[in-house]
Amino acid sequence: MTHSTTPIAVFGVSGRMGRALLQALEDSNDLSLVGATASASSAWLGKDVSALGGARSAGVLVSADAMAAVGNAKVVVDFTLAACHCRQCCRLYCGWRRNGNWRHWPHCRTACCD
Numbered sequence: 001m002t003h004s005t006t007p008i009a010v011f012g013v014s015g016r017m018g019r020a021l022l023q024a025l026e027d028s029n030d031l032s033l034v035g036a037t038a039s040a041s042s043a044w045l046g047k048d049v050s051a052l053g054g055a056r057s058a059g060v061l062v063s064a065d066a067m068a069a070v071g072n073a074k075v076v077v078d079f080t081l082a083a084c085h086c087r088q089c090c091r092l093y094c095g096w097r098r099n100g101n102w103r104h105w106p107h108c109r110t111a112c113c114d
Contacts, residue, residue, distance in 0.1 A: 009035030009069045012079030013062060014044040014052060021077060022054035033057035035069030037080075 005028075012018045013036035025033055033054060038044045042062070044051075050058040063069050070076060 005030055005032040006075060007032055007034040007073050008075040008077060009033070009037070009071065009073035010077050010079065011037045011066060011069070012039075013049060014038040014042050015079055017079040019052055021079070022049060022052055022057065025054060026056050031075075033060050034073050035071050036060055036062050037064060037066055037069045038062050039080075040064040 008031050010018050010021055010033065013022065015038075018036075018038075022033070025031055033049065033056075036049050036057075042064070044062045045064055047062055048058055049060045049062060052062075054060075
């Protein structure tokens with residue numbers, strides 16, 4: 001039987017909790033990092049997450065683009081401030097919900113998808 005991992009993306013990877021998750025991924029055989037974001041002003045943009053402590057995740061570059069970071073992820077862990085990715089998350093969520101059950105991303109304070 002082949003063992004596969006669950007691909008995840010981490011929003012806010014350069015912060016304290018994002019780095020803690022990278023460390024936890026080092027010991028996980030069930031999860032693999034496929035995308036990572038930091039704020040648009042972060043010094044970590046464009047750098048490999050292995051520089052943040054995620055040696056097993058080498059090859060994943062830190063991006064400010066949530067849409068690109070999600071890629072093939074099946075799980076997104078968000079350690080950002082609530083409004084940081086609001087518009088991008090709305091687009092992602094609404095894109096996943098085109099089956100007639102459309103609604104706004106739960107963290108939105110406004111109708112940012114309109």
